[in-house]
Amino acid sequence: KETLRFASFEPAGAFLTGTIFALWAEDVAAASEGTLEIKIFPGGTLGRDPAAQIDLVENGVADIAWAIPGYAPGRFDESTVIELPFLVKNSEAASYAAWKVFEDGLLGGDYDKFKMLGTFSSPPNMIAATIPLVEPSDMKGVNFRAPGPTQLKAIEATGAVPVGGITGPSLAEALNRDLIKGLSTEFLAVETFRLEELLTNYTVVPMGATPMLVIMNKQRYESLPDAAKAAIDKYSGAAFSERFGKAFDERVATIRERVTARDDVTIVAPTEAQVELWRDATSVATEDWLAAKDGRQSLYDAFAAAMKEHPASQ
Amino acid sequence: MTLIEDRARAATRWLALIGFAGLLVLAIMTTLDVLMRWLFDNPIHGVNDVSAVVMAVVIASCIPANLEGRRNISVDVLGAMTGRRATRLLDAFGGFVTLLFIGAVAWQFIGYADSMYHSGRRTWVLALPLWPWWAAATAFLWFAALIQLANVIRDLHRTLTGGSDGHASPHPIRPDAADSLGHTES
Amino acid sequence: MDPTILAFVGFAGMFLLIGLHVPIGVAMAVVGVSGFAAIAGWAPALSLLATEPASTMSNLDLAVIPLFMLMGSLATTAGLAGDIYATAEALIGHRRGGLVATTVVASAGFGAVCGSGVATTATFGRVALPEMLGRGYSEKISAGSVAAGGTLGIIVPPSSIMILYAVLTENSILDLFSAALVPALLTVSLYLAAIFIVARLRPESMPGSTRQPLATRLRVLTRAWGVILLAVVVLGGIYSGIFTVNEAASVGTVIAFLFALGRGKLNRESFLAVLSEASVATVMIYVVVFGATIFSYFISITGVAANIIAGIEWLDLPALGVILLLVLLYLFLGAFFDEVAAIVITLPFVLPLVLSLGYDPVWWGILNVALVGIGMLTPPIGLNVMLLSSMRPDIPLSSIYRGVVPFFLADCVRILILVLFPAVTLWLPSIL
Ligand code: NA
Ligand code: NA
Numbered sequence: 001k002e003t004l005r006f007a008s009f010e011p012a013g014a015f016l017t018g019t020i021f022a023l024w025a026e027d028v029a030a031a032s033e034g035t036l037e038i039k040i041f042p043g044g045t046l047g048r049d050p051a052a053q054i055d056l057v058e059n060g061v062a063d064i065a066w067a068i069p070g071y072a073p074g075r076f077d078e079s080t081v082i083e084l085p086f087l088v089k090n091s092e093a094a095s096y097a098a099w100k101v102f103e104d105g106l107l108g109g110d111y112d113k114f115k116m117l118g119t120f121s122s123p124p125n126m127i128a129a130t131i132p133l134v135e136p137s138d139m140k141g142v143n144f145r146a147p148g149p150t151q152l153k154a155i156e157a158t159g160a161v162p163v164g165g166i167t168g169p170s171l172a173e174a175l176n177r178d179l180i181k182g183l184s185t186e187f188l189a190v191e192t193f194r195l196e197e198l199l200t201n202y203t204v205v206p207m208g209a210t211p212m213l214v215i216m217n218k219q220r221y222e223s224l225p226d227a228a229k230a231a232i233d234k235y236s237g238a239a240f241s242e243r244f245g246k247a248f249d250e251r252v253a254t255i256r257e258r259v260t261a262r263d264d265v266t267i268v269a270p271t272e273a274q275v276e277l278w279r280d281a282t283s284v285a286t287e288d289w290l291a292a293k294d295g296r297q298s299l300y301d302a303f304a305a306a307m308k309e310h311p312a313s314q
Numbered sequence: 315m316t317l318i319e320d321r322a323r324a325a326t327r328w329l330a331l332i333g334f335a336g337l338l339v340l341a342i343m344t345t346l347d348v349l350m351r352w353l354f355d356n357p358i359h360g361v362n363d364v365s366a367v368v369m370a371v372v373i374a375s376c377i378p379a380n381l382e383g384r385r386n387i388s389v390d391v392l393g394a395m396t397g398r399r400a401t402r403l404l405d406a407f408g409g410f411v412t413l414l415f416i417g418a419v420a421w422q423f424i425g426y427a428d429s430m431y432h433s434g435r436r437t438w439v440l441a442l443p444l445w446p447w448w449a450a451a452t453a454f455l456w457f458a459a460l461i462q463l464a465n466v467i468r469d470l471h472r473t474l475t476g477g478s479d480g481h482a483s484p485h486p487i488r489p490d491a492a493d494s495l496g497h498t499e500s
Numbered sequence: 501m502d503p504t505i506l507a508f509v510g511f512a513g514m515f516l517l518i519g520l521h522v523p524i525g526v527a528m529a530v531v532g533v534s535g536f537a538a539i540a541g542w543a544p545a546l547s548l549l550a551t552e553p554a555s556t557m558s559n560l561d562l563a564v565i566p567l568f569m570l571m572g573s574l575a576t577t578a579g580l581a582g583d584i585y586a587t588a589e590a591l592i593g594h595r596r597g598g599l600v601a602t603t604v605v606a607s608a609g610f611g612a613v614c615g616s617g618v619a620t621t622a623t624f625g626r627v628a629l630p631e632m633l634g635r636g637y638s639e640k641i642s643a644g645s646v647a648a649g650g651t652l653g654i655i656v657p658p659s660s661i662m663i664l665y666a667v668l669t670e671n672s673i674l675d676l677f678s679a680a681l682v683p684a685l686l687t688v689s690l691y692l693a694a695i696f697i698v699a700r701l702r703p704e705s706m707p708g709s710t711r712q713p714l715a716t717r718l719r720v721l722t723r724a725w726g727v728i729l730l731a732v733v734v735l736g737g738i739y740s741g742i743f744t745v746n747e748a749a750s751v752g753t754v755i756a757f758l759f760a761l762g763r764g765k766l767n768r769e770s771f772l773a774v775l776s777e778a779s780v781a782t783v784m785i786y787v788v789v790f791g792a793t794i795f796s797y798f799i800s801i802t803g804v805a806a807n808i809i810a811g812i813e814w815l816d817l818p819a820l821g822v823i824l825l826l827v828l829l830y831l832f833l834g835a836f837f838d839e840v841a842a843i844v845i846t847l848p849f850v851l852p853l854v855l856s857l858g859y860d861p862v863w864w865g866i867l868n869v870a871l872v873g874i875g876m877l878t879p880p881i882g883l884n885v886m887l888l889s890s891m892r893p894d895i896p897l898s899s900i901y902r903g904v905v906p907f908f909l910a911d912c913v914r915i916l917i918l919v920l921f922p923a924v925t926l927w928l929p930s931i932l
Contacts, residue, residue: 005540005801011670044670045800048793049555055429059547060540061797073441074434110433143351149438164363164438170561173674177744178351327776334775337566338757344750348743370557372566373786379776380783386523401521408521415526415549418533419790422550451557 002224003037004216007062009050012042014192020247021066021214024235032231035224038064050167057114057217064117064216070148071167078107079211081296081303082121083150084289085282088209091252092245093313094121097306098211099241106299115216117232118240122186123252124206125151128199129182130175134268136281145174145183151208154285155184158278168193175199184208187255188248196259202267205278208285214240245312319464326378326461329454333375340368363439367447374451378458381416381465384409399473406469413462420455427452503539507804510535514795514845524841528791535798548797553790560746561667562789565615565660566782567749571734572614573774574756577765580727581623584609585631587724594711597699599637600645603628604691607649608684611656612731613752615663616781617839617876621650621884625891638705639895641698644903647884648691648911651873654839656684657735658749660785661839661872665865668792668847673745677738678929679862683870683918690910698906726759785840792844799848808849809856819857823919826850827871834875838883842872863925867918874911877904 006025010017017040025038047056053067054075069076070083079098081087088094098119102111125147127133133142139158145166146152152162166174168189174180175198182199184207190196221229260267270278290296307313344365380386388408431445501509510531517527529549537545556562575581588606592598607624614620624646632642654661657677666673699706712720734752737743743751760766760774799805812822833842854864876884879901889897918924 039803041800046797047551048670049551049559052551052555055547055551058429059551060544061536061547061551072433073436073438074444077434149436149441152439162439173672173744176741177747178741179744330779331772331775334566334570334779337570338753338775341567341570341750341753341757344747345754348747348751352742365563366558366560369560369563370554373557373783376779376783377787380780380787383780385780386525386784386787388518388521388523404521408523408526411517411522411530412526415529418546419549419553422546423554425547426550426554448554451554 001037002035002228003039004063004220005046005061006038006040006064006066007044007046007053007056008040008042008066009044009048009053010042010066010192012040014042015188015251016066016248017042020244024240024243028231028235031234033227035228036231054110054215057215060217060220062217063220064214067213067215068147069211069213073149076110076211076213077293078109078111078296078299079119079213080148080150080289081299082211083148083208084286084300085151085154085208086206086279086286087300087304087307088121088124089206089307090245090312091121091123091209091248092242093307093310094209095119095241095245095248096238096310096312097121097303099238100306101299101303103237104302106295106302113218115218115221116213117216117236118214118244120212120214120241120244120248122188122210122212123249124209125184125186126205126207127182127201127203128185128190128195129201129203130178130199131181132201132266132268133182134203134270135274136277139281142182143178143180145171145180146207147183147185147210150285150289151184153288154208154282157284158281171195172198186210187252187259190259191255196262200265202259202265204267204269205275207282249312322457322461322464323382326382326457329457330376330379333372336368336375337372340365340372363437364442367437367444371447371450371454374454377416377454378461381412381458381462384465386412402469402473406466406473409462409466409469413459413466416455416462417459420452420459423448423452423455501538503802504804504807506535506538507799507802510795510798510802523787524838524845525787525789525791528788528795528845532791532794532796532798536794536801539801548794552793552797556786556789556793559667561673562663562786564658564663564673564745564749565785566778567746567753568615568658568660568663569619569778569781570774571730571749571753571756572616572619573778574753574760575610575613575727575730576619576623577770577774578726578756578760578763579765580613580730580756580759581606581610581627583723584727585624585627586720589631590712590717590720594708596703596708597695597706598708599628599632599635600641600695600706601692603632603642603645604649604652604688604695607646608652608656608688609727609731611652611654611684612658612735613727613756614653615658615660617650617653617873618883618887619781620653621647621887622891624649625888629888629892636707638702638903640899640903641695641702641705641906642903643888643892643895643900644905644907645691645695647877647882647888647900647904648907650884650887651876652684652687654869655680655687655873657681658745659869661843661869662865663745664785664789664840665843665847665868668789668796668844669851669861669865671861671865674738675862675929676865677735677745679866679925680869681928682924683866683914686917686924687870687911687914690914691907694906694910730755730759788840788844792847795845796848805849805852809853812853813856819859820919822853822857823859826854827867827915827919830868830871831874831878834872835878836881837875838881839869839872839876842875843868860922860926862929863918863922866925867915870911870915870918874908874915877908877911 008017012018025040029036029038046062051071053065054072056062057065069079098121102119133139136158139160142160143163144155144160145163146155152164156162163180171193172195259265427445427448430448435444514527514531518524533545585606588602593602607620611620629642629646657680662676663673666676730752734748738745738748876882885900888900
């Protein structure tokens with residue numbers, strides 16, 4: 001019986017690790033005809049640094065890991081299509097599309113070095129802040145954090161001061177100390193990092209989402225018996241994306257309901273005209289992204305088309 | 315040969331000083347950033363963008379001096395209970411294991427810096443490449459490994475010849491290490 | 501080999517290497533890598549030797565440690581420790597045992613701008629010890645109070661060990677610092693009570709001194725403004741929400757630098773000395789952290805912590821009983837180990853156990869720091885005591901250890917209070 005080590009820097013109780021990944025691991029093990037055991041190492045017990053999760057799998061410290069490419073800018077660069085403003089509308093369709101473009105070979109680079117088990121997108125980030133930021137002009141001079149370079153670019157284009165290098169656990173202190181006035185994020189992160197008490201104003205514009213991956217060491221996968229490989233394949237790829245996206249969207253809707261009910265919170269759905277202002281203000285991020293490398297336009301188009309064909313987009 | 319070694323040992327101290335002076339500069343930059351944010355609501359762009367890698371280089375630059383002065387937390391109970399010659403033998407052994415450790419770290423860092431270069435890792439805001447910083451850290455670690463090699467050779471020579479050095483301490487912690495933490499109320 | 505047995509072999513091997521004069525951080529790293537290799541293979545295990553030091557060195561939370569080290573060294577060089585001693589003396593020095601109380605209060609005040617216990621001991625070994633001996637206080641109580649007061653360097657925030665604990669357990673440094681405040685006040689009060697009792701029992705060991713005229717006392721009071729400013733900016737800035745901990749450390753370092761500069765204490769030579777002592781102390785801690793993280797990955801891959809928890813659950817001890825056993829374990833470990841080492845060696849086993857009993861990690865962190873603080877005073881290796889003895893070879897080691905006894909007893913009372921009333925620790929963070 002082979003034991004696979006699945007590393008996550010999230011604590012065991014957190015939603016993605018404790019629910020989605022734990023259930024996935026159970027299903028795979030159950031389908032493996034007794035050839036596999038998948039042991040989850042939560043809370044960074046195999047590697048504390050969120051930016052180093054990809055290295056863990058590459059070096060064989062872990063066999064499988066959950067990684068956020070945005071923490072390690074320069075790796076899995078093509079995933080940043082997910083970060084572009086006004087593209088991703090929900091996690092389910094975007095995660096499906098992310099797998100589709102990977103499967104069609106449009107990503108290349110680091111993706112071929114690993115056995116990809118799932119390529120996901122978070123639900124779209126919104127503007128979440130301690131002050132009202134309803135129009136792009138409100139952003140001028142405001143310290144603002146985004147979870148990766150592409151979104152930082154979009155933020156910068158509105159006239160805000162982009163702040164990088166703050167990881168999840170430090171967000172509450174950063175908001176509390178006025179180090180940042182706001183961030184682009186979604187409701188699960190708001191819950192996980194205990195920001196509910198601090199954030200008072202939400203502006204629901206799709207500022208781009210956070211790409212996420214579950215990757216496996218390729219040699220390790222190749223070395224497994226056929227029954228194990230088959231079990232992994234059965235629950236990976238499109239099936240994993242579907243399950244991940246659906247659960248994530250549902251969870252975010254639940255939290256949003258709870259946050260909406262708070263007295264001290266304002267959630268603004270901007271008018272058509274305001275949405276256009278945001279779109280214009282951040283469009284430079286998309287233009288820069290498209291211009292940065294050859295072949296990005298076709299990746300963008302394919303990703304958008306795949307999202308559109310998914311039922312969750314209807 | 316001894317001249318080169320003496321120069322190298324002196325260089326470790328200068329390297330550490332430069333590194334910690336860099337830390338002071340980082341502290342001054344952070345302070346200015348806080349003041350700008352506080353007084354003018356206008357922070358400096360990208361201050362904490364490079365802090366992480368600068369810190370790594372600062373710490374790496376102090377490691378050679380640390381090994382040169384043999385200043386790592388160790389418990390020398392056994393040596394204190396036995397004789398002077400046994401203490402030396404044990405110190406030499408501890409130094410040798412330390413050499414294995416720092417040598418392995420320096421060796422692994424080559425691959426690490428190399429992967430930083432090839433994977434094109436960059437900082438978040440200013441998109442500066444990370445590899446030059448890690449290359450510098452790697453160089454400092456190699457320097458540290460060489461210093462430790464010199465320590466081990468010195469230890470072996472001392473143990474074999476039984477030459478005097480006045481280093482053996484009557485206490486099971488090293489007073490020089492502890493004392494250097496306090497110091498200089500003049 | 502069965503992973504659980506491997507974990508225990510690794511643990512024993514680590515102690516063996518430490519006994520053979522291998523530095524503690526190095527011993528943990530060597531055992532951690534070898535043990536990890538036995539389960540996962542050499543290539544992954546060796547890769548830890550790059551990724552872990554790299555993420556430790558670039559960890560911005562840990563970066564607070566060198567900054568507080570630098571701040572403490574600069575504050576000492578600027579003469580701030582001497583000022584605070586003179587001020588505390590003007591306030592309480594004239595009572596019986598007043599100078600000993602002064603030493604404790606001044607150590608606590610200096611602890612508010614210095615993150616290291618050893619540095620605090622060394623500083624007051626120079627500032628306070630000669631004063632007390634000169635006024636006819638006994639060697640025992642004089643040296644004992646300096647050694648015990650030195651532990652306030654890590655008990656009063658900022659504290660490098662609390663930072664280390666927060667980073668290793670992924671708790672907020674801020675929570676640890678605010679949780680530490682009430683226990684720190686408790687410590688000082690208990691130490692003062694101990695001094696009062698000794699003054700009653702052995703009046704000959706602590707002569708009283710004459711009260712200085714009011715004008716002199718007021719003049720001396722004004723000298724403390726430097727240390728007060730620094731403490732207010734650093735701790736006040738952190739607690740009131742103006743600064744992050746990182747920023748407070750940076751601002752404090754700059755202020756201490758300006759003080760040293762402005763008072764003309766910072767010539768080329770003293771500046772170099774300050775930088776080099778801070779860098780030495782910093783690397784000592786980082787090397788231990790390298791080793792500790794690698795060792796913790798080895799322990800985690802063996803899954804032994806889960807087995808220990810299962811075993812303890814099987815024993816069906818009451819939670820309080822387990823905590824008291826841990827307290828005894830740390831008093832024992834503290835007798836032999838340096839304070840940083842005692843925490844990091846045991847953390848991979850002990851933290852999951854404490855959490856599984858339903859205790860708060862911040863509460864345990866404060867208790868843990870208090871326990872290893874006691875270890876700095878207990879034989880055979882009481883770091884503070886040995887440091888003083890190396891600074892003052894004329895005072896016998898045994899005298900210092902005996903002088904520490906009243907403070908050790910006060911510490912035992914404190915530990916009991918912290919264990920039995922977690923609210924003492926957790927109340928302040930809950931309202932901040
Ligand atoms: Na302190
Ligand atoms: Na001790």
